[in-house]
Amino acid sequence: MLRSKTIYKNILQCLCCSYKSIKTLIFSLIMLSLGAIPLLAQEKNIEVFPSAPYDRFIIYQALVLFWIGIIGLIVIIRMKLREIERIQDMGIDKEEKDIPFLD
Amino acid sequence: MSCQRLKNWIEDRYDLDGLRGFAKHKLIPVHRYEVLYYTGGLAMFLFIIQFITGMVLSFYYIPYFEQAHKSIIEIVTKLNMGWFFRSLHHWGAQLSIGVLFIHVFSTLLLKSYRKPRELLWITGFILLGISIFFGLSGYFLLWDERAFAAVRVATGGAGNLPVIGGFIKSFLRGGIDVTGETLTRFYAFHVSVLPILTLILIGIHLALVQYHGMSVPVSEEKNVKKYVPFFPNVLYKDFIIWLVALGVVVTLSVLMPPEIGKKADPLAAPPENIKPEWYFLFLFQTLKLFPGDLMGLNGEMIAIILISLGILFFFLIPFFDRKSARGERSPVFTWIGIIYTAYFIVMTIIGFLT
Incomplete structure (x- = not known):
């Protein structure tokens, strides 16, 4: 019983951690895509060769x-x-x- | 018609032997500075490259402000070898102006302008001016933001000249500001007015060179080793130099094709850190030396007046240098020549690095 409780606690902790890291990841992805939006509008360099x-x-x-x-x-x-x-x-x-x- | 028959046909009508004899009897002095004689021929060869590549480009270029930029992009990206011809025209222009500067400064330092060659100097000097205007007008035909800003600054600078400045500015611009009208004007200058003037002046310049013969510097008059015939000795050396120059132009065109900037927008602010073409850098740096306000007067106007006076003195130097005209040494004018040359080189380098 005690063992299963510890395992449950560990899983919960893991999930919490991964949730935090996923949140950071998603946030940084959004920020990156926001930063890259002007690049889409930028004119491409014309190839002269x-x-x-x-x-x-x-x-x-x-x-x-x-x-x-x-x-x-x-x-x-x-x-x-x-x-x-x-x-x-x-x-x-x-x-x-x-x-x-x-x- | 076989080659021999064609030759006979021409010889029946024209005195080719007389021409051959004339070329053989034209003698060129051999001395320490003879290498500088080849700069004139090299400039002419580069002009020929410019004429040929310019004619090819003019078949496809559209001289209208809404399509000019697009037509250049199409020449470069869609036409077979279009990028190469545009690149050749660009590098040919840079090198021909560079060689012309070397030719003019060597003429100044060797005092080849002295009596009786004053007209040679004048025609050569006007040719240099025309070449610079060729460069500016050709640069503007790109209709990109840098060229647009450069022409606005250049024509604005000319407008600062007292009395005639306003007229020159509006004549060049075709209005108050730089617009599509200016593009049409610059195209007309670039493809019709300037080439005709250049051909006439080159004709006069060459005829005068034939008439007067090659000038020998005063210091080298006693050291002339011998005289060699123009044909074939000098002409063959000319061919070697032209071949090397052709190789250099082609290599530069392949390895460093010029970029195409953003399309010009007359209402947009000029791009930051803008610089003119290298042959205007010495003027650009000189203008920077003057403050906006000088003793209550417009600093830029004073700078333009002083530069114009400097160029006018340079233009009329054969008439001021009386000692050289008498065949005597004139160290003062040698120093003036050195100062002019050094000023041009130093200011161009500073302008390039800053």
Whole structure:
């Protein structure tokens, strides 16, 4: 009899505690949702860049290829320029005035 | 028609050899500061990017205050590569104005404005002014709250000028306040008036560069190592710089596309901590230095007058620097140039950080 009374008391205490914690939980949930209401009305940031991972991957890949193309072109122009400067330094870039035609 | 036939067709009608000969005979001096010669060509290249991307955007932009903001959102979110073209136009504008400032300040410090190149300086200076107005008018076309506030402040500031201020303000705004009328006006400036003026001035500027040749700083006149032909030596170097610039603009456009702000509301209060575009920061900081009331006079008006006088002196500097015109060294004007450059840089940095 005494044992069942103790168990009953414990259950009641537990329920009381959980009631208090549930009350706190519900209260905080309500407060949180109240605080979040203005966020619903807030305008979303406009995406100024494609958001899909595949699109992003393609764009970054294209950027890398673009830079490889640019570096390649720079190397070609640089090589061509060096060759021109070499010929100019040798002084053989100027045409002679009275050069005979071969045909 | 094959390539050779096309070439022959053109050569029959136009003197291409003469043009080639002209480009080969145009010589560029090589000295310590020759790298600054490339800033002019770079600015022109960036202008070309602006013209192309601007034309693409104008196909879709709606210059009406109720639809302007929405049309930009649609360009960015719905059009194929729309975000990229808008981003290119944005970053191209930032870089072209930056390069123009470098070009102008290097011309000032190397005294390339001296006789007989005064007109070159004047056309270049007007081109810088036009570019800044290009920037402001383009910024306003976004019709977002920041752009709206920036234009209200800028046109209000111009209104503080004595005598002509009121006229400039109402002419730019198209009324008493910034409204949809202002958007229409700024669109007209941005896509028709300013591009035509720019093309005319670039034409005159280039013709004058061809006529006078490249300027050599007084201090370097005796140190010129040699002269190289413009074609192909300098043109090839120009190509390299343009390619790098193109890479930089594209990279910035991909990695940092500009945001779109909230739609402008003419009746709403301006947003907090608002700042103008970076090229107006030095003016913004200067205005902050002046109190609202100075010896019983309007502080802002005094600030605007002083800034205008400073800019007018900068504009007319070739006519004040008589020593340089005679081909002598003029350290006073070198210091004036350094002060102007340092003031612009320091004030821009302070404005950016505060």
